[in-house]
Amino acid sequence: MMKQVQFPFLLLFIFFLHCTTTPAQSQAPAPSGPVNITGILEKAGQFTTFIRLLRSTQEADQINTQLNNSNQGLTVFAPTDNAFSNLKSGTLNSLTDEQKVQLVQFHILPSFFSISQFQTVSNPLRTQAGNSDNGQFPLNVTTSGNQVNVTTGVVDATVANTIYTNSQLAVYQVDQVLRPLAIFGTPTAAPAPAPSSSKPEKRISGSDAPSGSSDNASVDTSGATAPNHPATAAISIGVAVSAAICFLL
Numbered sequence: 001m002m003k004q005v006q007f008p009f010l011l012l013f014i015f016f017l018h019c020t021t022t023p024a025q026s027q028a029p030a031p032s033g034p035v036n037i038t039g040i041l042e043k044a045g046q047f048t049t050f051i052r053l054l055r056s057t058q059e060a061d062q063i064n065t066q067l068n069n070s071n072q073g074l075t076v077f078a079p080t081d082n083a084f085s086n087l088k089s090g091t092l093n094s095l096t097d098e099q100k101v102q103l104v105q106f107h108i109l110p111s112f113f114s115i116s117q118f119q120t121v122s123n124p125l126r127t128q129a130g131n132s133d134n135g136q137f138p139l140n141v142t143t144s145g146n147q148v149n150v151t152t153g154v155v156d157a158t159v160a161n162t163i164y165t166n167s168q169l170a171v172y173q174v175d176q177v178l179r180p181l182a183i184f185g186t187p188t189a190a191p192a193p194a195p196s197s198s199k200p201e202k203r204i205s206g207s208d209a210p211s212g213s214s215d216n217a218s219v220d221t222s223g224a225t226a227p228n229h230p231a232t233a234a235i236s237i238g239v240a241v242s243a244a245i246c247f248l249l
Contacts, residue, residue: 034068040164040171041078049084049092050107057097059104067169073112075170077150078163079177087177099183105129106152106180107135112170119143128182137180148172154179181242 041047046109054060062098067071084092105128113121124138132138140151148159157176164171 015136034167035064035169037063037067037076037169037171044163044173046080046082047078049081050078053092053100058102059101059108063108071168072110073170075109075110075111075113075159076174077107077159077174077178079107079157079174080160082158083175083177087228095183102129102180102183103177104138106139107174107178109139112168114165114170115146115148115159118148129182131182134181134191134194136182139178139180150174150178152178153181154184177199 038051038054041051041054051060054063063074063076067074092100108128109125110128118141121141123140123142124132125141126132127137127139128135134153142149142151150157150159155178157174157175157178159172160175161173162170163173212246
């Protein structure tokens with residue numbers, strides 16, 4: 001009898017606890033916030049100079065706005081602080097504001113590229129800097145296995161690491177600052193004109209003429225008409241004798 005009483009009481013007690021205890025709610029994952037390119041680079045570390053350029057040129061705002069307000073993908077090549085330290089001293093300070101914008105834009109592709117997609121791209125790739133013609137902003141990507149190499153015509157760089165990737169944005173670490181030809185390239189020198197096949201005839205002045213030349217000969221022959229020449233004297237005597245004979249006759 002005691003067992004029969006205890007069993008319903010136990011069930012009632014369990015039911016009471018269940019009704020008065022607030023069930024724990026499962027914590028839903030926090031929604032991902034808007035993409036922030038500088039936040040991604042700050043979290044990765046060693047990109048202080050590139051972050052400063054992104055902010056000073058306002059390209060960071062452009063990237064964030066584009067990613068969060070459209071479905072267009074982007075690919076960013078991020079040089080490390082060590083890569084910037086390898087530049088010649090004063091390089092960045094020597095650039096105009098427009099050139100700094102172009103330099104940052106040259107590190108941004110207006111499409112999303114995974115590492116595997118680089119194996120089938122058509123070079124040169126177009127960057128946010130614009131014109132990809134030779135001498136302007138051409139960017140060529142080649143692969144060797146899983147290694148991705150980037151060539152600008154001025155410098156060769158290697159993708160060292162994937163910093164961040166989702167379905168819309170890919171950020172890759174590169175070991176060199178990607179310097180475009182339009183800013184850092186040296187214009188090709190014009191070829192020197194071919195030498196002429198015919199050489200102009202050199203005129204020789206009388207003072208430079210060698211001895212025995214025609215100039216000297218002309219000077220020598222001019223003496224034939226000098227009044228003291230023997231032949232001239234003989235002719236004069238002959239004329240005088242003839243005149244005397246005529247006078248006597």
